Amino acid sequence: MGENLVIVESPAKAKTIEKFLGKGFTVKSSFGHILDLKKKDLGIDIENGFEPQYEVPKDKKKVVSDLTAAAKKADRVWLASDEDREGEAIAWHLQQTLKIPAEKSRRIVFHEITKNAILDAIDNPRDIDSNLVMAQQARRVLDRLVGFELSPILWKKIQPKLSAGRVQSVAVRLIVDREREISSFEAQRYFRVEGIFIPEGSNARVKGVLDKKFSTMEEAKAFLEHCKGCSFDISSIEKKEITRTPAPPFTTSALQQEASRKLGLSVSQTMVIAQRLYESGLITYMRTDSTNLSSLALGTAKETITSMYGSEYSQPRNYKTKTKGAQEAHEAIRPTYISNTSIEGNANEKRLYSLIWKRTIASQMADARLEKTDITISGDRIREKFLVQGEQILFDGFLKVYIEGRDDEDESEKATLLPHLNVGQMMTDESITATEKFTQRPQRYSEASLVRKLEELGIGRPSTYAPTISTILKRGYVIKGDKPGTPRDYLEITLSKGTITSTVKNEIVGREKNRLCPENIGMLVTDFLSANFPDILDYGFTAKVEADFDNIAKGLLVWNEVISDFYEPFHEKVTNALEDRTYTNVEKHLGTDPVTGKPIIARMGRFGPLVQRGSNEDPDKQFVSLKKGQLIEEITLEDALQLLKLPRTIGVHEGKTITTAIGRFGPYIRIDSTFISLPKELDPYTVTMDDAVQLIAENERKESQKLIAEFPEHKIQILNGRYGPYIKQGKNNYKIPRGTDPSTLNIADCLAIVEKENLKKSK
Numbered sequence: 030m031g032e033n034l035v036i037v038e039s040p041a042k043a044k045t046i047e048k049f050l051g052k053g054f055t056v057k058s059s060f061g062h063i064l065d066l067k068k069k070d071l072g073i074d075i076e077n078g079f080e081p082q083y084e085v086p087k088d089k090k091k092v093v094s095d096l097t098a099a100a101k102k103a104d105r106v107w108l109a110s111d112e113d114r115e116g117e118a119i120a121w122h123l124q125q126t127l128k129i130p131a132e133k134s135r136r137i138v139f140h141e142i143t144k145n146a147i148l149d150a151i152d153n154p155r156d157i158d159s160n161l162v163m164a165q166q167a168r169r170v171l172d173r174l175v176g177f178e179l180s181p182i183l184w185k186k187i188q189p190k191l192s193a194g195r196v197q198s199v200a201v202r203l204i205v206d207r208e209r210e211i212s213s214f215e216a217q218r219y220f221r222v223e224g225i226f227i228p229e230g231s232n233a234r235v236k237g238v239l240d241k242k243f244s245t246m247e248e249a250k251a252f253l254e255h256c257k258g259c260s261f262d263i264s265s266i267e268k269k270e271i272t273r274t275p276a277p278p279f280t281t282s283a284l285q286q287e288a289s290r291k292l293g294l295s296v297s298q299t300m301v302i303a304q305r306l307y308e309s310g311l312i313t314y315m316r317t318d319s320t321n322l323s324s325l326a327l328g329t330a331k332e333t334i335t336s337m338y339g340s341e342y343s344q345p346r347n348y349k350t351k352t353k354g355a356q357e358a359h360e361a362i363r364p365t366y367i368s369n370t371s372i373e374g375n376a377n378e379k380r381l382y383s384l385i386w387k388r389t390i391a392s393q394m395a396d397a398r399l400e401k402t403d404i405t406i407s408g409d410r411i412r413e414k415f416l417v418q419g420e421q422i423l424f425d426g427f428l429k430v431y432i433e434g435r436d437d438e439d440e441s442e443k444a445t446l447l448p449h450l451n452v453g454q455m456m457t458d459e460s461i462t463a464t465e466k467f468t469q470r471p472q473r474y475s476e477a478s479l480v481r482k483l484e485e486l487g488i489g490r491p492s493t494y495a496p497t498i499s500t501i502l503k504r505g506y507v508i509k510g511d512k513p514g515t516p517r518d519y520l521e522i523t524l525s526k527g528t529i530t531s532t533v534k535n536e537i538v539g540r541e542k543n544r545l546c547p548e549n550i551g552m553l554v555t556d557f558l559s560a561n562f563p564d565i566l567d568y569g570f571t572a573k574v575e576a577d578f579d580n581i582a583k584g585l586l587v588w589n590e591v592i593s594d595f596y597e598p599f600h601e602k603v604t605n606a607l608e609d610r611t612y613t614n615v616e617k618h619l620g621t622d623p624v625t626g627k628p629i630i631a632r633m634g635r636f637g638p639l640v641q642r643g644s645n646e647d648p649d650k651q652f653v654s655l656k657k658g659q660l661i662e663e664i665t666l667e668d669a670l671q672l673l674k675l676p677r678t679i680g681v682h683e684g685k686t687i688t689t690a691i692g693r694f695g696p697y698i699r700i701d702s703t704f705i706s707l708p709k710e711l712d713p714y715t716v717t718m719d720d721a722v723q724l725i726a727e728n729e730r731k732e733s734q735k736l737i738a739e740f741p742e743h744k745i746q747i748l749n750g751r752y753g754p755y756i757k758q759g760k761n762n763y764k765i766p767r768g769t770d771p772s773t774l775n776i777a778d779c780l781a782i783v784e785k786e787n788l789k790k791s792k
Contacts, residue, residue, distance in 0.1 A: 034103035112138035164582035220249035237415030249463035278361035281491030289477035290434035320348035391431035419447035487572035506551030514540030
């Protein structure tokens with residue numbers, strides 16, 4: 030044991046740091062938090078100032094035991110957890126739990142894992158910041174109070190196993206509100222006119238957009254009639270030089286958004302990859318609100334830019350953080366060694382590093398200079414003007430390296446390169462087209478745009494965005510998926526060579542990819558919380574709570590007083606809600622079945638949303654589950670009647686009837702007591718007898734290969750499963766050790782594996 034023990038949060042970080050410190054230092058990992066609120070009961074002593082009751086989780090007892098022994102042997106213990114509130118709390122918990130005397134412990138922080146940063150931290154230790162610890166504790170206690178008190182109400186009022194959370198419920202509300210905006214949106218149609226013009230003495234084509242939109246087809250046609258025989262020329266040309274400045278270096282949320290747009294990564298994927306890059310010493314700390322760069326980073330960036338692109342491309346900048354409630358004075362996310370343009374690693378690590386490198390370098394590069402040209406084309410028979418926009422890059426500056434992405438790119442807004450043109454130059458109209466357009470409904474949130482919205486509202490912090498999104502997806506309140514869009518006809522009226530023609534064309538509208546859509550249960554829970562606990566879902570209130578945490582971290586507020594101010598009115602509402610015995614559900618009466626005359630109802634059932642034929646008292650009522658993505662709010666009588674065509678009899682195979690239906694886990698076919706899921710490409714309403722027979726044969730083939738061996742006297746089977754071979758005894762399953770050929774196992778081998786696994790479980 031070395032005389033110095035350094036405790037960090039992750040084993041990957043421990044390996045990297047140990048290389049820098051050398052002899053006399055041992056680096057160990059706490060594997061994250063070693064304490065949490067007690068699982069049983071509330072875990073908070075409300076009567077005594079909301080004092081948290083911590084315990085060492087079962088899976089951390091060995092870690093704590095090992096660290097306690099190591100701390101006793103060490104002359105000095107360096108607490109080197111991350112430099113944010115969570116990290117500060119971990120350092121404090123380590124000091125308390127391992128019983129490290131204050132004179133023996135040192136708190137060190139660093140925002141990059143480099144030799145200089147680690148040695149500098151060792152030379153400049155500090156005390157544990159109790160304000161940061163209390164801010165983390167306040168967040169943990171408040172979130173436990175909200176979850177612990179609200180969840181039982183949801184179980185009682187709606188259905189079991191539901192949960193609520195201070196930030197997660199607000200995130201779900203944003204998604205639900207957006208869905209309702211989309212449902213109530215009514216598209217307004219208009220006609221947009223574009224002209225294709227050929228300049229006199231040139232073969233180039235120039236596209237101009239009319240400065241007026243028309244509300245009706247008649248107005249658009251009348252305009253085109255006026256354009257017949259019209260003489261067009263360039264009435265004005267305006268040129269002006271504009272500059273574009275680069276985006277600042279990455280904060281956590283900016284990295285999550287840009288990685289989503291440019292690399293197609295989810296928020297949680299981005300954070301996992303960034304964590305690996307940080308722990309390998311390749312980038313600075315990945316949870317930050319700051320856009321600052323250190324003086325060393327600024328100097329290195331200047332050298333790198335000058336050597337790679339020339340001194341004219343360098344323009345050092347310091348950025349000020351504008352995020353609402355930004356906390357902790359970290360640096361922005363940047364490469365630890367800016368001169369390293371690439372790294373070793375897997376494909377995603379390389380892509381994310383490259384994105385961070387480009388953004389960092391671009392932020393320190395010169396502005397781009399562009400010449401923007403605005404041209405007006407006038408006609409002698411019309412008052413309206415055609416506008417042409419173009420631009421030319423005079424000096425590319427930071428654009429040489431990086432262009433920031435946008436969530437909603439619009440091709441029509443992009444300026445084009447133009448030929449040389451003069452005022453008074455005649456323009457021949459090759460064609461003028463009025464195209465029927467429709468106002469666009471709001472878009473559903475992507476993970477990236479949801480993060481941006483939460484950040485705008487001041488809700489959540491860098492460390493909370495990824496777990497919040499993961500939680501609402503895991504709970505089933507929200508799903509992430511694609512919307513196929515719907516076909517829509519639109520009219521195109523064209524004037525060409527003196528003749529006006531009309532064409533009906535078709536487009537797909539509303540197509541979306543990887544968007545967050547609310548599920549029925551998410552909408553039901555949101556409505557219940559909005560009605561009974563409006564503060565929990567109020568954006569301003571939730572942002573104020575975040576601001577209170579920030580003020581606790583600055584020492585301006587006392588943590589348990591903030592909790593008390595929140596808890597007393599909140600608990601009173603909880604008590605009132607529990608006394609109200611009414612069961613909350615959503616039930617939509619859609620109409621009457623034209624065949625049976627029975628009512629058709631859409632509602633939440635025990636296993637999810639369903640359509641019901643017959644009243645609740647009807648002993649012969651029928652049920653069918655809604656399709657994935659169908660919402661009770663939006664379902665129509667026609668949709669319901671289509672669903673109620675199931676179960677559908679497909680035919681008879683080997684004397685057995687085959688039916689198809691939609692169940693809890695999606696569409697399936699059934700033969701006798703065997704259920705077989707339908708693949709995505711098959712629809713339960715149209716699946717044929719041939720399809721069904723093929724699926725049955727494939728299922729029988731899989732089942733025949735499922736059993737590897739059987740020992741009936743011990744009720745043991747060796748089976749092929751979805752994730753590989755395993756042992757089944759009664760209702761229990763047991764893993765077969767890696768590298769073992771399951772076909773060679775005898776009964777003694779199986780019993781030994783079962784005994785070993787049972788021993789592990791009992792421990």
